[in-house]
Amino acid sequence: MLRMSTDDNLFLETIPRKKTWQERWKAPVISILIITLLGVIIMNGWRSSTPEGLSFEGPMRRITDIEFLYDLTYRYRGETQHDQQIFETKLQMIEEASSFIVLDFFLFNDEYNREESFPDLTRQLTDALLSKRKDHPDMPIILITDEINEFYGAYTAPHLDKLRHNDVDVVITDLDQIGNSNPLYTGIWRTFFHRLDPSGPGVFPNPFSPDSPRVTLNAYLRLLNFKANHRKVLITDKSALITSANPHDASAYHSNIGIKLSGPIIADLLVSEKSVALFSGFEFPDLHHPSMALDSTEVQAQVLTEGRIRQRLLEMIQHAEKDEVLWIGQFYMGERQTVKALKNAADRGVEIRLILDSNRDAFGMRKIGIPNRPVATELMNHSSDKITVRWYDTRGEQYHSKLAVRSGEDQIEVIAGSANFTSRNISDKNLETNLRVIAPTDHDFSKDVLNYFHRIWENQDGHYTLDYSAFGNSRFPKRLLYRFQEWSGFSTF
Known part of the structure; x- marks a missing residue:
């Protein structure tokens, strides 16, 4: 019987073992998968998305009726003072409207930490719209707003539901359609979490208010995209207001500015709002305002x-x-x-x-x-x-x-x-x-x-x-x- 010597064993041990096909392909396949995944994340995060009608520039319009408004919080002789013009102007414009009302506001809610008290702007604006609906059952009233007011789909806000149930059209902006301001995170979110439902019973505290509904992890994940419909616009058949002020309770004492004006420029503002409504799934109606004869003006x-x-x-x-x-x-x-x-x-x-x-x-x-x-x-x-x-x-x-x-x-x-x-x-x-x-x-x-x-x-x-x-x-x-x-x-x- 043949026997192997110790030297023979050492010789055999030095012969490299032939790799299996699985071992040969493992590293390249993993590398390809990682590169592909990174490519998908980059594509999802850095892809450009500007729906039709955004980045809008209207023509220069002659203006006869224009007003500069402001809110200021300041100190006078050691006491806090509030000079406020903007919110009352909003209510007045709604009251005076006779054909249509279109609103687009980023923050429209009464959520805050309750450590202080603020004027109830959200309730007042909601009541003004409901009163207008009661007096004018057929008037188009359209509110466009941001997902933040219902914590990115986690729940429905009572004041918005109240408007919906009284035939006010509430349009929640589809933020998925606009550009990615936080592209690295959005790339990861779109790749792994985009299709997760943000609604349902929440287990996490609401960061905006202790007495608001608890929210889901998926809603928090959606929030971190840091996207927003940040507009602040009110348009009626009589006039328009473009402002920095939100009808948001906790924002009531902020110092803000606004410009109220009238004339053909209202049509341009309606065009810009129609684009947001359309990509958010709402069929924006044709709204017409009376044409105004403009006197000679340099504004x-x-x-x-x-x-x-x-x-x-x-x-x-x-x-x-x-x-x-x-x-x-x-x-x-x-x-x-x-x-x-x-x-x-x-x-x-x-x-x-x-x-x-x-x-x-x-x-x-x-x-x-x-x-x-x-x-x-x-x-x-x-x-x-x-x-x-x-x-x-x-x-x-x-x-x-x-x-x-x-x-x-x-x-x-x-x-x-x-x-x-x-x-x-x-x-x-x-x-x-x-x-x-x-x-x-x-x-x-x-x-x-x-x-x-x-x-x-x-x-x-x-x-x-x-x-x-x-x-x-x-x-x-x-x-x-x-x-x-x-x-x-x-x-x-």
């Missing part, structure tokens, strides 16, 4: 939505001349092209005055000053001679205005509405509506706009704003975090 206005806001804003800044002033009042300021344009304008000798929220309060929660404090630091470091920043001195509420003005000797140009000057708001991601207005400096509208800025800049008849030094220079880690969040979209601004 002109146009409707801007989404990315068109940035285009016209940049042009306004770029065309500003040495002897002009750029006024900006903003809740959030951070879009990089806008920041660069302001630096270039300062280099040309343009005087730039910014009134910014300090980003320290958000519905009872403390914030860390992003994005406004890092942006203010960057701008002031670039040119403290031509750029000046003042902080609105908020006390729990927000300086929620969204307004830019180019003030020259003969005319002013105004861009105002719902849009913060951040990438999410003016880069075809959120839905936004602004107005661009050009008016002579001696027109009442122009005087009201400039008086508004001077009042809060100079603390006339009250205390509104603080010097830039009140919050000082923003440190490098905070500036780095702002740049990352603005670039990635992983933020709430």
Whole structure:
């Protein structure tokens, strides 16, 4: 019988074992699957989606009836004061409407932490619409709003249900149709969680209000896409209001701005709202308002939505001349092209005055000053001679205005509405509506706009704003975090 020596065994052990076909293909297959999965996530996250009718720019329209409105919360002789015009104007417009009412508001709910009490704006607006429906059973009344008001499909809101049951058309914006402002997360969400139902019995606390329904994990996952129909528009057959103010209880004391106007521009606003309704599954009716004979007027206005806001804003800044002033009042300021344009304008000798929220309060929660404090630091470091920043001195509420003005000797140009000057708001991601207005400096509208800025800049008849030094220079880690969040979209601004 043959026997193997120890040397023979060692020789056999050195002969490599032939791999099976499963072993040979395992690594390439896994690599292909990982690459494919990453490709799907990237495709789902970074795919561009701009439904027809968005990023809208209407023609310049001549305007005879235009009014600048504002809400201001401030201190006078140690007491908090509220000068408010916008919400009462909304109620008045609804009462005066005779043919149709179209509303599009981001926040329309009464949910907050209950540690404070606020005016019941949601109930008042709901009651006004129900009263109008009772008096005018056949009048088209359409409310377009954001998914946030029913926590992204987790439940149905009582006030919205009440409107639905009384034949008011409630359109919840289909946010899946608009661009991805948080693309990395949205890519993962679309790949793995998109088809999960956000409704049903919730087990997680509602972050907006302790007495609101508990919510599902799927609703939270949907929230983290950070998408929004952020518009704030009211349109009737008589007039239209474009504003930064939500009919939201906890927002009642925010400082906001609005522009009310009438004329053929109403038709442009209806076109912009029809697009949202259609991609959200609602057949928008043909709404007609009486044509108005316009007298000779030098005031002109146009409707801007989404990315068109940035285009016209940049042009306004770029065309500003040495002897002009750029006024900006903003809740959030951070879009990089806008920041660069302001630096270039300062280099040309343009005087730039910014009134910014300090980003320290958000519905009872403390914030860390992003994005406004890092942006203010960057701008002031670039040119403290031509750029000046003042902080609105908020006390729990927000300086929620969204307004830019180019003030020259003969005319002013105004861009105002719902849009913060951040990438999410003016880069075809959120839905936004602004107005661009050009008016002579001696027109009442122009005087009201400039008086508004001077009042809060100079603390006339009250205390509104603080010097830039009140919050000082923003440190490098905070500036780095702002740049990352603005670039990635992983933020709430």
